[in-house]
Amino acid sequence: MKANMTPNFRGWNALILHREHTNECKLAQQLSRLGVKSECRGISTAINFPKVDIIFVDVDEGIDEIFPWLAGNATIPLIGLLGSEAPGRLAWALAQGISSHILKPISNNGVFSALTIAKHNYDQRQQNLIDIEQLQQRIKLRPVVLRCTLQLMEIANIDDTQAFNVIRGLAMEKRLSIEELCVNYVDDSARLNQLYQLFFKNNNYSRRLK
Amino acid sequence: MTNLKIGLLFSTTGTYQAMGNDALNGVLLGIHEINKNADLALQIQPHIENPGGSIEQYLKMTDMMLKHHHIQHIFGTITSIARKEVLPVVEKHDGLLWYLSPYEGFECSENVVYYGACPNQHIVPLFEYILPKYGNKAHLIGTNYIWGWETNRIARELVMACGGEVLSEKYYAFEEYEFSRQIAEIIQKKPDFILNNLVGSSSYAFLKTLDKAALKYPQLRRSNLPVVSCNMTECEVNNIGHSAQGLYTTASYFQDLQTKENNKLKQLATDYFGHSISISSGFATGFSSVLMLAEAVIGNGASEPDQVKKYLANHSFKTPLGQLTLDPKTNHFPLTPYISQVNQGLPLVIEHTVKQAIADPYLVNFNAHEFAIKIANGRRKILSDSYLKVIK
Numbered sequence: 001m002k003a004n005m006t007p008n009f010r011g012w013n014a015l016i017l018h019r020e021h022t023n024e025c026k027l028a029q030q031l032s033r034l035g036v037k038s039e040c041r042g043i044s045t046a047i048n049f050p051k052v053d054i055i056f057v058d059v060d061e062g063i064d065e066i067f068p069w070l071a072g073n074a075t076i077p078l079i080g081l082l083g084s085e086a087p088g089r090l091a092w093a094l095a096q097g098i099s100s101h102i103l104k105p106i107s108n109n110g111v112f113s114a115l116t117i118a119k120h121n122y123d124q125r126q127q128n129l130i131d132i133e134q135l136q137q138r139i140k141l142r143p144v145v146l147r148c149t150l151q152l153m154e155i156a157n158i159d160d161t162q163a164f165n166v167i168r169g170l171a172m173e174k175r176l177s178i179e180e181l182c183v184n185y186v187d188d189s190a191r192l193n194q195l196y197q198l199f200f201k202n203n204n205y206s207r208r209l210k
Numbered sequence: 211m212t213n214l215k216i217g218l219l220f221s222t223t224g225t226y227q228a229m230g231n232d233a234l235n236g237v238l239l240g241i242h243e244i245n246k247n248a249d250l251a252l253q254i255q256p257h258i259e260n261p262g263g264s265i266e267q268y269l270k271m272t273d274m275m276l277k278h279h280h281i282q283h284i285f286g287t288i289t290s291i292a293r294k295e296v297l298p299v300v301e302k303h304d305g306l307l308w309y310l311s312p313y314e315g316f317e318c319s320e321n322v323v324y325y326g327a328c329p330n331q332h333i334v335p336l337f338e339y340i341l342p343k344y345g346n347k348a349h350l351i352g353t354n355y356i357w358g359w360e361t362n363r364i365a366r367e368l369v370m371a372c373g374g375e376v377l378s379e380k381y382y383a384f385e386e387y388e389f390s391r392q393i394a395e396i397i398q399k400k401p402d403f404i405l406n407n408l409v410g411s412s413s414y415a416f417l418k419t420l421d422k423a424a425l426k427y428p429q430l431r432r433s434n435l436p437v438v439s440c441n442m443t444e445c446e447v448n449n450i451g452h453s454a455q456g457l458y459t460t461a462s463y464f465q466d467l468q469t470k471e472n473n474k475l476k477q478l479a480t481d482y483f484g485h486s487i488s489i490s491s492g493f494a495t496g497f498s499s500v501l502m503l504a505e506a507v508i509g510n511g512a513s514e515p516d517q518v519k520k521y522l523a524n525h526s527f528k529t530p531l532g533q534l535t536l537d538p539k540t541n542h543f544p545l546t547p548y549i550s551q552v553n554q555g556l557p558l559v560i561e562h563t564v565k566q567a568i569a570d571p572y573l574v575n576f577n578a579h580e581f582a583i584k585i586a587n588g589r590r591k592i593l594s595d596s597y598l599k600v601i602k
Contacts, residue, residue, distance in 0.1 A: 008576070010575065030318070033318055033571075033572065034572050
């Protein structure tokens, strides 16, 4: 069982986009307790955007132009600092793709959990994007898989289920996705036949098909 | 003459009454020390409440102390559930909670003076001592709330960091006394040691059941299967009797400490209570925190929590726990972790002392890799010190 590791933010750099206020001071103080260095800037300064690991942004006064990316395309986790719960402000925060939030007035309580949740949500969202991209690619290649299956049916004189089982088995053997395998062998009946013979030899094919 | 009213919020009845009484007695002795000194321009008046271990009572009593009695300084709460319950009210009224017990960390309130040890001052040094000596297959047991959960989670992380294994992890309600299934599991899984994070009477029952089973199963004897703890203190060891024998525990104070300040404390306690009493870390922290508060109030001429905290951070105090200054970054004290063992009827004899450690409540500076190296080096040293050596 994997140990439930203690989240650690030692060495992180944070940017606080909030006008100078006790909220921002409390946040900076708590961040330093967590080993995070922070820099505070007012909400309007968008130039020379520093390289940081996380951004705390004042949702009450936030505008799209403060970020060097389009809304919703942040390349690092964002944490919203919420005073007003007006739906318009919440909509702005959601459009930015905040990964977690802290309610104002900020106290020492809540910063560690906001960082932990933000990191988790951001990483998971990035992973989801990668997974979605891969799945979309595979969906696009459906016709290729179909064509390859049909070609194998013809070459080996087998039905569609058997042909698909051979393709899946070969993909597993070669540690490729079914789509990748089909892209490599489709429309090349000589190679497909060769591959099928190899599979037949290695896997006692006749028994497997039954 | 300044008259300072302070709130004392300790459960002196209920399942963890031994710890509550111990800390309360320490605070009362501290108050007595201040009040008997006619030269001081300060008198402390205690307002004592006993929540009896009931969470609702903790909240109600804290509210009353802050709102109706206008008390700014509250000493107390033993468990983390109680502390978490009263904390929002203390913060709302800008009071100061003097928290004296070891706890699981991951907290840093401006309205608390943390005088108890946090994980880098208890479980980490305890495991640095225990793992090389006994091995890294652990059996974790605890009371079913944040202290047990979080301390055992850190324990799991430490054990895993050095390639060890957690063979079992079980939690029990505060007043659970039935442990026979747990003992059967221990016999079956054969851990190298047991980490006991049970609290109060339930913990004593577990040790007694284990001891009884050891009559039939010698592998359960304390000498073969050590039981270690981060929250067992002198005041409880006496209640447990023979079953406490061999128990390892860590704290930042033990009665066994041979220092001038501690000898003075023991003498004062004997004079005050009329007989020699068992003193634990709760007693020592309770006593010395009152003295620190008094010094700060006299020095500042004011008792506002912020000013008191500033004073604590700018002055050094000679206490039975050593020379201490509050760390303003975390509102915790740097503490010296000691590891003790109940030995031959003597309660908790110090076996090992670690360098004073600055509190790191969020374990920011903990490094699993360095921890693993320390354990491996410790193991190597124990093997090389052994009489039996492998010669190629």
